[in-house]
Amino acid sequence: MIIEGELEPGKRIYEGPLCERLGVSRTPLREALRYLASEGLVDLTPQRGASVRQFSAKDIQDMLVLIRTLEELAGRLACEEGSDEEISEVRQLHNEMLVYYREGNRLDYYKTNQRIHSAIVALSHNESLIQVHASLQSKLKRVRFIGHEGKEKWAAAVAEHEAMIRALERRDASALVAALSAHLEHAWERVRDVV
Amino acid sequence: MIIEGELEPGKRIYEGPLCERLGVSRTPLREALRYLASEGLVDLTPQRGASVRQFSAKDIQDMLVLIRTLEELAGRLACEEGSDEEISEVRQLHNEMLVYYREGNRLDYYKTNQRIHSAIVALSHNESLIQVHASLQSKLKRVRFIGHEGKEKWAAAVAEHEAMIRALERRDASALVAALSAHLEHAWERVRDVV
DNA sequence: CAAATTCAAAATGTATACATTATACGTTGG
DNA sequence: CCAACGTATAATGTATACATTTTGAATTTG
Numbered sequence: 001m002i003i004e005g006e007l008e009p010g011k012r013i014y015e016g017p018l019c020e021r022l023g024v025s026r027t028p029l030r031e032a033l034r035y036l037a038s039e040g041l042v043d044l045t046p047q048r049g050a051s052v053r054q055f056s057a058k059d060i061q062d063m064l065v066l067i068r069t070l071e072e073l074a075g076r077l078a079c080e081e082g083s084d085e086e087i088s089e090v091r092q093l094h095n096e097m098l099v100y101y102r103e104g105n106r107l108d109y110y111k112t113n114q115r116i117h118s119a120i121v122a123l124s125h126n127e128s129l130i131q132v133h134a135s136l137q138s139k140l141k142r143v144r145f146i147g148h149e150g151k152e153k154w155a156a157a158v159a160e161h162e163a164m165i166r167a168l169e170r171r172d173a174s175a176l177v178a179a180l181s182a183h184l185e186h187a188w189e190r191v192r193d194v195v
Numbered sequence: 196m197i198i199e200g201e202l203e204p205g206k207r208i209y210e211g212p213l214c215e216r217l218g219v220s221r222t223p224l225r226e227a228l229r230y231l232a233s234e235g236l237v238d239l240t241p242q243r244g245a246s247v248r249q250f251s252a253k254d255i256q257d258m259l260v261l262i263r264t265l266e267e268l269a270g271r272l273a274c275e276e277g278s279d280e281e282i283s284e285v286r287q288l289h290n291e292m293l294v295y296y297r298e299g300n301r302l303d304y305y306k307t308n309q310r311i312h313s314a315i316v317a318l319s320h321n322e323s324l325i326q327v328h329a330s331l332q333s334k335l336k337r338v339r340f341i342g343h344e345g346k347e348k349w350a351a352a353v354a355e356h357e358a359m360i361r362a363l364e365r366r367d368a369s370a371l372v373a374a375l376s377a378h379l380e381h382a383w384e385r386v387r388d389v390v
Numbered sequence: 391c392a393a394a395t396t397c398a399a400a401a402t403g404t405a406t407a408c409a410t411t412a413t414a415c416g417t418t419g420g
Numbered sequence: 421c422c423a424a425c426g427t428a429t430a431a432t433g434t435a436t437a438c439a440t441t442t443t444g445a446a447t448t449t450g
Contacts, residue, residue, distance in 0.1 A: 014431075025405045027222060030433090034226040038233035040326065047411055049432055062321040066268070073264045126257040131235065132327055209401075220435045225403090242441055244402055 002041050002052055003141045009054040013042065039135055057195045060143055061188060067136045068184035072177045074121040074129055079173040082123030087168055090119045094165045101158055110145060116161065120168065120180075144187070146194050153190060157183070197236050197247055198336045204249040208237065234330055252390045255338055256383060262331045263379035267372045269316040269324055274368040277318030282363055285314045289360045296353055305340060311356065315363065315375075339382070341389050348385060352378070 001007045013033065015026050022029065033050045036042045042050045055063075093116045100109035114137060121133045160183040167175035196202045208228065210221050217224065232239045238246050250258075288311045295304035309332060316328045355378040362370035 012431095016431080026432090027225075027404060027406090030222075031226055031229040035229045035233045038230045040323075047432065059322065063323045065321065066323050066327065069264060069268045073261070126260060127254060128235075128258045128261050128331065132261065132331075136323065136327075207401095211401075221402090222434055222436090242402065 002036075003138065003145075005142060005146075007052045009052050011052055012048075013050040013052060015049065040139060055139070055143070055195070057192075060140070060191060060195050063136055063140055064184060064188050064191075067133065067140070068181060070129060070133050070136070071117065071121065071180045071184060074124040074126070074133065075168075075176040075180050076173045077126060077129075078120055078123035078168060079171040079176060081125045082168070082171075086119075086123050090116060090123070090168060091165055093119055094161060097161070098158070101154070113157075113161075114141070120164070123168075143191050143195055146191075153186070157186065157190075160186070197231075198333065198340075200337060200341075202247045204247050206247055207243075208245040208247060210244065235334055250334070250338070250390070252387075255335070255386060255390050258331055258335055259379060259383050259386075262328065262335070263376060265324060265328050265331070266312065266316065266375045266379060269319040269321070269328065270363075270371040270375050271368045272321060272324075273315055273318035273363060274366040274371060276320045277363070281314075281318050285311060285318070285363060286360055288314060289356060292356070293353070296349070308356075309336070315359070318363075338386050338390055341386075348381070352381065352385075355381070 007013060015029055015033075019026055019029050033042055033044070037044045037050070041053055043053050044050055093112055097109055097112040097116065100106075100112060118130075118134065118137065121130055124130070160179055164176060164179040164183065167173075167179055202208060210224055210228075214221055214224050228237055228239070228245045231237045232245065236248055238248050240246070288307055292304055292307040292311065295301075295307060313325075313329065313332065316325055319325070355374055359371060359374040359378065362368075362374055
């Protein structure tokens, strides 16, 4: 609900109404809120309860800087650790994404895009890295989903992805890192205006 | 209690006894457990409750690889973003640590050591980076605390720290990154045997 | 004798009740 | 008329009670 914008950033999360909405009692809801607080999606203030975490432009930029570094590391590891089979699965996701691109299906394109990045990170076989990346990605989901790209930027993003996949298939770590790095550099330009 | 080893890795965490021990009811304890689960310190299995997360040697190594990359990023940012005052505070912590080293006070040495690394990361002024680093560091606390170094390795670690601080004071990013990187490379050698 | 089964004890998952604290509105005093 | 206060309402924080599931051991069965 936070990611999809149903709960607005900065707004308080009242337990009572949300319990009714979800059909559960306060106990499991509160446990979930504590979990989300640790994930960084909600703020907890003593005696005032939970509110939807609000990210400033600097927060977003900082997260993108961090996720870029994480994906660079993941890219290097992926070239070493990823199996041929795993790499071909990434290629398959990429082909799937191209279909959505040609159809102009932005939602499924976006979802597949995220899955590709997660899949590349998964190739690192570094569980901590995978977890931290997933946590960051979920926080960025909302803003990146809102950030709508123009036609030419979209085409550029697809080209960057193509370069990524090819570098991965050649297991060319420096090319992959460069492609990932450029891609996430541009990600900031794409969301800069909406935050 | 997890970090200090009072709760053994892999062992289940029974709510009842722990509630008595802490003097609280199950509700707030369970909320805390959900929080710790998100932090990665405990595992939650449906219908079986919580258990202390157990890290394999590969888990530890992967975390050290990740924390090394994070500190490298932090080091670069620290040289750009850190104020002179903040840097001098790090120097002060370093001097404090040297006293503990000369006294042979391992516990306080170790604590100050951690504070220095956190302080350098804080100089990045990147809140996400600070949080992720802190979370990882807390998971590694237990193993790194157990990892007891020999006299010569200890001396080497102190020398590495000295290099770090000097590079930071010169705002020499590449020197700082190299020093941090070497330091964390050796960290694995120091804990390798105990995991 | 081993394996499967049954049943009681105890654990987790959820709901509800109560205490405490914050909040908002109406009232009173300057 | 505005500000400050007090009270009522509603929120959060915690404890407890109840339902369901797991667990372990004794018993039964092949």
